[in-house]
Amino acid sequence: MRPLVSSPGLASVMDRSMLPFDVMSEIMDHSAPITITSLMETCRLLCDEGPRHLLRxxxxxxxxxxxxxxxxxxxxxxxxxxxxxxxxxxxxxxxxxxxxxxxxxxxxxxxxxxxxxxxxxxxxxxxxxxxxxxxxxxxxx
Structure with a gap:
């Protein structure tokens, strides 16, 4: 079963990922700022998603x-x-x-x-x- 992807154009990126983007975004939503910044350093997708959670x-x-x-x-x-x-x-x-x-x-x-x-x-x-x-x-x- 393919993961559900909430953002358009991410299917190819998600095929190579261990966790779907939705799950990573949810993890960031419940994480401390230091964890969010660490996750942002792992890939462009999470780098773009991180500010939403850091500034919330x-x-x-x-x-x-x-x-x-x-x-x-x-x-x-x-x-x-x-x-x-x-x-x-x-x-x-x-x-x-x-x-x-x-x-x-x-x-x-x-x-x-x-x-x-x-x-x-x-x-x-x-x-x-x-x-x-x-x-x-x-x-x-």
């Missing part, structure tokens, strides 16, 4: 390294598709980030991206971000 519970950005990593991840997707899975964004800045112009620039790129269609945005300690971003505002603001 929203994202909290609280450290410069997390901002940098997330920015690379969200902009790396083909045709900004990863943005469609991001529904909640929580940005928690601290005063020790005031000297990190690159972090502020990455946040501005993220927040001003036309692909960003979030339902909930939380800016905690936003004074830091706003004061740093004031000099970097695009002309349209």
């Amino acid at each position: 519970d929203g994202v909290t950005l609280c450290k410069p390294s997390v901002v940098d990593s997330f920015s690379l991840f969200i902009f790396a997707g083909k045709s900004r598709l990863r943005f469609t899975f991001l529904h909640e964004l929580d940005i928690r800045l601290s005063y020790d980030m005031t000297y990190l112009a690159s972090t502020v620039a990455r946040l501005l790129s993220l927040l001003t991206s036309p692909a960003l269609l979030i339902d909930t945005l939380s800016l905690r300690d936003s004074e830091v971000f706003i004061s740093q971003a004031a000099d970097r505002r695009p002309v349209c603001f």
Whole structure:
């Protein structure tokens, strides 16, 4: 019996797989982020499916390294598709980030991206971000 395939054009890939795509997607749906990222490294199919599961519970950005990593991840997707899975964004800045112009620039790129269609945005300690971003505002603001 052939496995049921939920995505078109995957039949040839699934013929060589040990588990059907639907099963792998379900496993990712119940997995921790570290497991999802590990699965994403195994093949293109799971790499394309992973962001849906990684972003399902929203994202909290609280450290410069997390901002940098997330920015690379969200902009790396083909045709900004990863943005469609991001529904909640929580940005928690601290005063020790005031000297990190690159972090502020990455946040501005993220927040001003036309692909960003979030339902909930939380800016905690936003004074830091706003004061740093004031000099970097695009002309349209």
